[in-house]
Amino acid sequence: MIEKVIERVKELLEGGEIKGFVGLCNKNGHTAPYLFTEVAELDHLVVGDFQNPGDARYPLNKLLIDLYRAYPEEKFGVLVRGCDERGLNDLYVWNQLTPKNVVAVGIPCPQELADACGCPKPYPDNSVAEPIAEGAEAQDLIRMEALGVKERFTQWMEVFSKCIKCYGCRDICPMCFCKECSLELDELIPRGEMPPEIPIFHLVRAVHMAGRCIDCGLCNEACPVDIPLRTLYKKVGDIVYRKFNYRPGFDKGKSPLNVLENK
Amino acid sequence: MGDCHYLYGNVATEKRIKFMKQLLEFVGIEGERLRRKWVSSAEAPEFVEEITDFVNTLKALGPSPLKREQKPDQPSAKVAVA
Ligand code: SF4
Ligand code: SF4
Numbered sequence: 001m002i003e004k005v006i007e008r009v010k011e012l013l014e015g016g017e018i019k020g021f022v023g024l025c026n027k028n029g030h031t032a033p034y035l036f037t038e039v040a041e042l043d044h045l046v047v048g049d050f051q052n053p054g055d056a057r058y059p060l061n062k063l064l065i066d067l068y069r070a071y072p073e074e075k076f077g078v079l080v081r082g083c084d085e086r087g088l089n090d091l092y093v094w095n096q097l098t099p100k101n102v103v104a105v106g107i108p109c110p111q112e113l114a115d116a117c118g119c120p121k122p123y124p125d126n127s128v129a130e131p132i133a134e135g136a137e138a139q140d141l142i143r144m145e146a147l148g149v150k151e152r153f154t155q156w157m158e159v160f161s162k163c164i165k166c167y168g169c170r171d172i173c174p175m176c177f178c179k180e181c182s183l184e185l186d187e188l189i190p191r192g193e194m195p196p197e198i199p200i201f202h203l204v205r206a207v208h209m210a211g212r213c214i215d216c217g218l219c220n221e222a223c224p225v226d227i228p229l230r231t232l233y234k235k236v237g238d239i240v241y242r243k244f245n246y247r248p249g250f251d252k253g254k255s256p257l258n259v260l261e262n263k
Numbered sequence: 264m265g266d267c268h269y270l271y272g273n274v275a276t277e278k279r280i281k282f283m284k285q286l287l288e289f290v291g292i293e294g295e296r297l298r299r300k301w302v303s304s305a306e307a308p309e310f311v312e313e314i315t316d317f318v319n320t321l322k323a324l325g326p327s328p329l330k331r332e333q334k335p336d337q338p339s340a341k342v343a344v345a
């Protein structure tokens with residue numbers, strides 16, 4: 001897979017189609033997001049599958065937004081999995097990126113990763129290879145929904161109470177692009193107050209992800225106290241789909257929750 | 264619907280409340296604790312009726328799981344009236 005990615009990026013860089021490529025770089029045993037601008041650097045390009053697929057995932061689209069804000073005229077390439085491509089689609093809807101400034105270089109995820117994520121579409125449309133996995137069911141969500149309302153309350157409050165208000169979930173989220181954040185609004189979440197009030201802190205974020213979360217699970221991975229945030233946001237996505245028939249990153253147009261019209 | 268002083272305010276509210284009720288249920292807070300009714304400022308009796316009904320619903324539900332130390336006759340409520 002990596003050879004195909006390198007080949008494609010090389011083509012894009014050599015042809016001058018893109019100014020740089022936002023991908024993952026492995027150097028001295030560490031993997032980190034990196035902006036590749038020279039073909040010679042591509043030896044260090046990796047897709048992040050080490051012991052297990054998807055071991056290193058980063059919100060590359062978030063870096064792309066920063067690049068776009070700084071260099072609105074330039075075109076950049078970006079490494080995407082299925083979820084990241086959903087993210088791109090939705091970021092176009094929100095005018096945080098424009099398709100003409102982006103070239104997605106996609107990789108399909110293996111079934112193992114798709115199952116672990118409960119990912120609805122573990123492959124991007126713009127891909128260097130054919131899909132190798134099918135969409136998977138969100139088992140965690142099904143399990144949680146099977147519980148009674150009281151039991152759910154106990155379980156959520158127990159995990160929310162571990163929150164150290166590090167803002168990691170927000171900071172890593174590729175769909176959190178607001179310049180001002182409600183999680184720092186004194187009226188909702190008083191600054192300096194620790195631990196945060198629960199479940200308000202988590203529900204405020206959940207509400208704001210409605211019609212926006214593309215189900216990448218990075219928040220879940222980033223949370224230092226293992227709050228099953230992905231399960232919460234999967235439910236957010238599920239409600240928006242059931243009630244408003246809208247899936248961020250799949251469906252064109254804005255989320256019905258953000259359309260200010262009489263409909 | 265749509266006949267709102269704040270243009271599309273009630274349309275947006277309706278959507279959010281629909282969403283929020285379900286989200287509350289998912290985290291274990293009964294959706295009935297959140298209620299949305301349209302009452303004009305000129306409809307005092309309707310307003311009273313709605314609130315009374317809501318209070319009865321809340322009493323039947325018992326104290327909110329979020330309020331632990333609570334007098335039994337003062338159920339906590341999350342009210343949204345638009
Ligand atoms: S899964 Fe988490 S990090 Fe990913 S888009 Fe949704 S809220 Fe953001
Ligand atoms: S990443 Fe986890 S601990 Fe940090 S603020 Fe988010 S929920 Fe709380």
